[in-house]
Amino acid sequence: MSAHIPNERPAPDSVLTDIVDYVLDYEITSDLAYETARNCLIDTLGCGLEALDYPACTKLLxxxxxxxxxxxxxxxxxxxxxxxxxx
Structure with missing residues (x-):
């Protein structure tokens, strides 16, 4: 006979809930933080688009x-x- 396996999602662990609380509740007041985040996003998009020139990368898409x-x-x-x- 098979054992009963519940289909209920377990509660997330405390580290995960701490990260979510931080992300949702923290107020960013630094212009430098926004500028840094913007530059990281632009760099990430640029690197991703550059990778499209390489068959080893595009075969994964x-x-x-x-x-x-x-x-x-x-x-x-x-x-x-x-x-x-x-x-």
């Missing part, structure tokens, strides 16, 4: 089943793909 389109999926910047956000 795309749907699991070739030709699949998810109508309200997440668009992959720099490509024609619109995929399931989980993938």
């Amino acid at each position: 795309g749907p699991i089943v070739p030709g699949t389109v998810v109508p309200h999926g997440a668009k992959v910047p720099g490509t024609q793909f619109q995929l399931d956000p989980v993938q």
